[in-house]
Amino acid sequence: xxxxxxxxxxxxxxxxxxxxxxxxxxxxxxxxxxxxxxxxxxxxxxxxxxxxxxxxxxxxxxxxxxxxxxxxxxxxxxxxxxxxxxxxxxxxxxxxxxxxxxxxxxxxxxxxxxxxxxxxxxxxxxxxxxxxxxxxxxxxxxxxxxxxxxxxxxxxxxxxxxxxxxxxxxxxxxxxxxxxxxxxxxxxxxxxxxxxxxxxxxxxxxxxxxxxxxxxxxxxxxxxxxxxxxxxxxxxxxxxxxxxxxxxxxx
Amino acid sequence: xxxxxxxxxxxxxxxxxxxxxxxxxxxxxxxxxxxxxxxxxxxxxxxxxxxxxxxxxxxxxxxxxxxxxxxxxxxxxxxxxxxxxxxxxxxxxxxxxxxxxxxxxxxxxxxxxxxxxxxxxxxxxxxxxxxxxxxxxxxxxxxxxxxxxxxxxxxxxxxxxxxxxxxxxxxxxxxxxxxxxxxxxxxxxxxxxxxxxxxxxxxxxxxxxxxxxxxxxxxxxxxxxxxxxxxxxxxxxxxxxxxxxxxxxxxxxxxxxxxxxxxxxxxxxxxxxxxxxxxxxxxxxxxxxxxxxxxxxxxxxxxxxxxxxxxxxxxxxxxxxxxxxxxxxxxxxxxxxxxxxxxxxxxxxxxxxxxxxxxxxxxxxxx
Numbered sequence: 001x002x003x004x005x006x007x008x009x010x011x012x013x014x015x016x017x018x019x020x021x022x023x024x025x026x027x028x029x030x031x032x033x034x035x036x037x038x039x040x041x042x043x044x045x046x047x048x049x050x051x052x053x054x055x056x057x058x059x060x061x062x063x064x065x066x067x068x069x070x071x072x073x074x075x076x077x078x079x080x081x082x083x084x085x086x087x088x089x090x091x092x093x094x095x096x097x098x099x100x101x102x103x104x105x106x107x108x109x110x111x112x113x114x115x116x117x118x119x120x121x122x123x124x125x126x127x128x129x130x131x132x133x134x135x136x137x138x139x140x141x142x143x144x145x146x147x148x149x150x151x152x153x154x155x156x157x158x159x160x161x162x163x164x165x166x167x168x169x170x171x172x173x174x175x176x177x178x179x180x181x182x183x184x185x186x187x188x189x190x191x192x193x194x195x196x197x198x199x200x201x202x203x204x205x206x207x208x209x210x211x212x213x214x215x216x217x218x219x220x221x222x223x224x225x226x227x228x229x230x231x232x233x234x235x236x237x238x239x240x241x242x243x244x245x246x247x248x249x250x251x
Numbered sequence: 252x253x254x255x256x257x258x259x260x261x262x263x264x265x266x267x268x269x270x271x272x273x274x275x276x277x278x279x280x281x282x283x284x285x286x287x288x289x290x291x292x293x294x295x296x297x298x299x300x301x302x303x304x305x306x307x308x309x310x311x312x313x314x315x316x317x318x319x320x321x322x323x324x325x326x327x328x329x330x331x332x333x334x335x336x337x338x339x340x341x342x343x344x345x346x347x348x349x350x351x352x353x354x355x356x357x358x359x360x361x362x363x364x365x366x367x368x369x370x371x372x373x374x375x376x377x378x379x380x381x382x383x384x385x386x387x388x389x390x391x392x393x394x395x396x397x398x399x400x401x402x403x404x405x406x407x408x409x410x411x412x413x414x415x416x417x418x419x420x421x422x423x424x425x426x427x428x429x430x431x432x433x434x435x436x437x438x439x440x441x442x443x444x445x446x447x448x449x450x451x452x453x454x455x456x457x458x459x460x461x462x463x464x465x466x467x468x469x470x471x472x473x474x475x476x477x478x479x480x481x482x483x484x485x486x487x488x489x490x491x492x493x494x495x496x497x498x499x500x501x502x503x504x505x506x507x508x509x510x511x512x513x514x515x516x517x518x519x520x521x522x523x524x525x526x527x528x529x530x531x532x533x534x535x536x537x538x539x540x541x542x543x544x545x546x547x548x549x550x551x552x553x554x555x556x557x558x559x560x561x562x563x564x565x566x567x568x569x570x571x572x573x574x575x576x577x578x579x580x581x582x583x584x585x586x587x588x589x590x591x592x593x594x595x596x597x598x599x600x601x602x603x604x605x606x607x608x609x610x611x612x613x614x615x616x617x618x
Contacts, residue, residue, distance in 0.1 A: 013463070016468065016470075047462060047463075048457075048461055048462060049457065051328075051456050051457055056473075056474065060472075060474055063470055063471075063472045063474070064470040064472070066468070067462060067463065067468045068462070068468055069456040069457050069458075069462070069468055069469045070456075070468065070469065070470045070471065071327060071354075071455075071456060071471040071473075072470075072471065072472040072473050072474060073320065073323075073350065073473060074320070074346060074347075074350050074473060077316065077320045077346065077347070077350070080312065080316070080317040080319075080320035080321040080324065081320045081321065081323055081324040081327070082324060083310075083321060083324065084284060084310070084320060084321025084322060084323060084324020084325045084327075084328075084332075085324035085325065085327055085328045085456065086324075086328075087282070087308060087310050087321070087324075087325065088281070088282050088308065088324065088325035088328035088329075088330040088332065089328040089329070089330075089457060091457075092328070092457055109313050109314060109316075109317075110313065110316075110317055112313075113312075113313035113317070
């Protein structure tokens with residue numbers, strides 16, 4: 001009988017080892033995203049000064065996922081809680097972590113104003129093109145023609161308008177001298193991690209960062225592995241994956 | 252730390268909104284988050300004007316949703332932070348106030364009531380009584396001080412911070428635009444000179460110690476998986492609330508001991524009632540006043556005692572009985588008849604009350 005090799009899972013220091021296996025649905029992109037974020041925090045060695053805020057919706061499951069001081073807030077309200085915190089604690093690095101519903105619908109006014117004010121924080125919007133936790137409704141980023149529970153015959157853009165492009169919107173209103181704005185994807189984890197690293201470094205330098213992460217939701221998409229990543233590839237065509245704003249001198 | 256401006260007793264002639272800003276400074280408040288809405292604006296105007304001297308913090312937010320939630324963020328960072336709002340702003344800030352209840356965050360807010368529902372009028376009402384006590388999707392784990400003038404505004408704004416940080420329930424100073432905009436003489440003082448020690452703040456996130464070395468990371472949540480899990484938490488909150496209520500509940504009686512007609516009023520209306528009581532007494536009518544200062548929690552025992560002694564009760568408010576509803580629930584079993592003088596969103600004068608009480612003498616209440 002072959003010997004079973006048991007190795008401890010290689011978790012980032014900033015991820016909470018006590019939680020164990022991923023709390024998210026099988027195939028969810030949050031686990032990948034949070035691991036990349038935790039690795040970036042470790043690389044910059046900022047665990048001790050990072051405050052992590054998560055929204056409600058699927059992202060709330062990250063409330064004890066990170067080995068970071070964390071507050072799980074309310075739908076769309078992670079952004080004001082975190083900038084309220086970083087305004088009061090000038091040494092803290094604030095991260096507001098949310099989905100496309102929290103970031104672009106119910107909390108969009110906070111995203112817009114945090115961007116315009118150049119709040120010293122990183123806002124992460126994990127875009128899986130639907131409201132996952134509540135059962136897969138249309139979100140601002142639902143793709144044209146995409147079937148959701150509230151667009152059962154496919155998203156008709158003549159009725160709903162076109163999908164919101166968060167990174168482009170944020171880049172258009174952010175101060176280019178101090179803002180890092182990027183769209184990344186869970187299909188390229190190394191790039192995702194280095195994007196987070198740049199974003200956090202920019203916050204450490206006193207700037208504002210926004211990272212939209214194209215992510216996957218096989219459960220609500222009702223897709224198998226192949227189709228899930230096929231769908232993600234379509235999203236990557238529709239939502240351009242790139243760095244939109246990089247302040248001069250940010251390494 | 253902030254610089255305190257009032258070092259010795261200083262008598263000033265101020266608007267109530269100015270008083271609140273000075274009081275927050277005297278209470279060593281470090282940060283205000285705010286959004287403009289009438290009639291509370293001058294609280295933040297004054298706070299901002301004083302910033303070079305106080306070296307405190309201020310953020311003008313995008314709305315009251317943000318003002319509420321960013322205040323919570325500041326408090327989690329360990330700051331004695333506060334906000335102020337009114338009317339529709341109070342409505343949309345309920346979201347943050349509920350989170351403060353759920354997570355036991357020592358949130359402090361001055362509510363300067365204006366008329367409602369919705370936009371309505373901008374200066375005066377007592378129509379946010381119920382909202383301030385019981386707003387949000389919860390049980391009203393809140394402490395609400397209803398002030399009746401400028402000295403109250405100063406005293407209770409200072410007290411609100413200590414109450415919030417001691418008991419960790421959201422705490423309010425409930426006033427109105429009349430109090431906010433009117434000028435009165437007020438004695439400003441350093442709380443230490445009155446033996447008041449400010450309760451030290453604590454830092455919820457990024458506090459002392461290194462994660463993984465001195466302590467574990469802190470995970471604060473606002474969500475529960477199981478119904479029973481939530482109930483267990485809320486039962487413990489209720490227990491804390493009941494214990495706190497006995498220590499915190501405040502009231503004022505004015506000539507209530509032998510009153511045959513007892514007026515029950517809060518806030519600025521209670522002040523009109525005092526005038527009316529004096530006038531009625533001169534006319535030989537034994538009137539008195541019971542004024543709940545904490546309208547949540549109510550001082551139930553003294554309230555029941557005063558009502559039991561009286562022959563008739565008069566509830567009066569610049570609202571349609573929002574306080575009366577809360578009080579009547581606590582008077583279950585008592586049979587003292589009552590009458591009402593409710594003027595929705597309109598001030599109640601001493602003359603109004605004299606006339607009403609005289610009519611109650613002629614034809615007593617039967618309800």
